[in-house]
Each structure stands twice: as structure tokens, then as C-alpha cells.
Amino acid sequence: MNVRESGIDEGISEVIVTTRSASGTFNAAPIGIITTTNEHFVKLYKRSRTFTNVQETKKLAANITSDTVLFVKAALDNLGEAHYSSLSSFPVLKEANSWILFQAVLAEKSTEYSLFQLTPLTIKINRKELKAINRGRNAVIEATILATRYLRVNDEREKEELKKQMARYAKIAEKCGGHREKEAIRILEEKPFVIV
Numbered sequence: 001m002n003v004r005e006s007g008i009d010e011g012i013s014e015v016i017v018t019t020r021s022a023s024g025t026f027n028a029a030p031i032g033i034i035t036t037t038n039e040h041f042v043k044l045y046k047r048s049r050t051f052t053n054v055q056e057t058k059k060l061a062a063n064i065t066s067d068t069v070l071f072v073k074a075a076l077d078n079l080g081e082a083h084y085s086s087l088s089s090f091p092v093l094k095e096a097n098s099w100i101l102f103q104a105v106l107a108e109k110s111t112e113y114s115l116f117q118l119t120p121l122t123i124k125i126n127r128k129e130l131k132a133i134n135r136g137r138n139a140v141i142e143a144t145i146l147a148t149r150y151l152r153v154n155d156e157r158e159k160e161e162l163k164k165q166m167a168r169y170a171k172i173a174e175k176c177g178g179h180r181e182k183e184a185i186r187i188l189e190e191k192p193f194v195i196v
């Protein structure tokens with residue numbers, strides 16, 4: 001089974017992780033898959049739905065996509081039922097280029113985060129996508145990470161700083177992105193916390 005061929009590479013690969021609760025409710029959130037030479041891990045924030053679901057089912061699916069609108073929606077809203085398809089009876093995102101279903105085993109825990117080691121169970125490649133580096137796409141990802149951080153912090157000065165950084169990335173997305181990046185930024189701007 002070749003995880004590399006599915007789009008996950010050494011370093012941290014930003015994907016949308018889909019999970020299922022014990023009672024069967026689906027969830028999607030952007031998460032970084034950490035890859036060393038030949039091992040895969042995720043570090044999950046304990047107050048996330050993704051963490052709770054992985055604890056309950058010991059499984060997660062990595063959905064490889066470069067669609068920035070999906071990243072923003074998965075981070076800040078819920079993806080509707082219509083986005084989901086199924087891989088070995090596990091929820092995955094229809095629009096993703098590839099899917100990797102992983103077994104997740106707890107490797108390390110701290111007060112805020114838990115580290116899980118991942119073993120691939122099933123891989124499906126739907127399409128191979130060639131895309132040049134686009135600063136607009138990358139900037140949306142950075143702005144979305146800052147937005148999720150913003151929602152977690154309470155300190156007003158830290159919030160102001162995060163907003164400033166988000167505004168900088170929004171500018172790059174507007175300048176270098178295509179229509180999906182512009183839409184992604186519009187969704188971020190609709191949120192109460194964001195960007196001037």
C-alpha cells in the first residue's frame with residue numbers, strides 16, 4: 001500500500017480528516033498528517049470533535065484536496081451530508097482526490113493534545129492532480145489556521161495580532177488566488193471575528 005502515491009509526503013501534509021462518532025455522526029476538520037521517513041502521526045487537540053471521534057472508533061480518513069473552500073468550511077462550519085461518500089463503510093469526502101483510511105493508536109498524550117500513530121488500512125486514488133504552487137491557495141490555508149487559533153484564545157491582544165496576520169494572508173489570497181480562494185476568503189470574512 002503506497003501512502004506517498006496518494007499525496008501524503010514527508011513533513012506535514014494538510015488534509016481534511018473525516019471521522020465518525022460511536023453513534024454514527026460524521027465530522028470533517030482540517031488536520032496535519034505528520035510523516036517521518038516511514039511513519040505517520042496526527043496530533044489532535046483534545047477539545048475537538050475529531051479527537052473525541054478518534055478515541056471512540058480508533059479510525060480516521062485523510063481526504064487529499066487542494067480545494068480551499070472545503071478547508072474553510074470544514075474548519076468553521078459543518079459539511080453537510082451531501083459532501084460525504086463512503087470508503088470501507090467509513091465517511092470520506094466525495095470531492096477529494098484521494099482517500100486513506102487509517103487505524104489510529106494513541107502514542108503520547110499531554111494536557112492539551114494527544115498524538116496518535118497511524119497505520120493505513122485502505123487507500124483509494126480518485127484522480128491525480130497537477131497543480132503549480134499558488135501563493136493564494138497557501139495563504140487561505142494560513143488564514144484558516146489563524147482563524148481556528150483565534151477561536152481558541154481569550155487574550156484580546158493575541159486576538160488583535162491574529163486578526164492582523166489574517167488580513168495580510170487575505171490580501172495575498174485576493175491577489176494570487178483563483179475564484180475558489182476568493183470565495184474561501186469571503187467565507188472567512190463573514191465570520192464575526194475576521195478581517196478588516
Ligand SMILES: Cc1cc2nc3c(=O)[nH]c(=O)nc-3n(C[C@H](O)[C@H](O)[C@H](O)COP(=O)(O)O)c2cc1C
Pocket residue numbers: 014027028029030031032033042043044045046047048049050051071074075076141144145148
Ligand atoms: C490547515 C489546518 C491544519 C490544522 N491541523 C490541525 C491538527 O493537526 N490538529 C488539530 O488538533 N487541529 C488542527 N487544526 C485545527 C482544527 O481544524 C480546528 O480546531 C477544527 O475546528 C476542529 O474541528 P472539530 O471540532 O470538528 O474536530 C488545523 C486547522 C487548519 C486550518
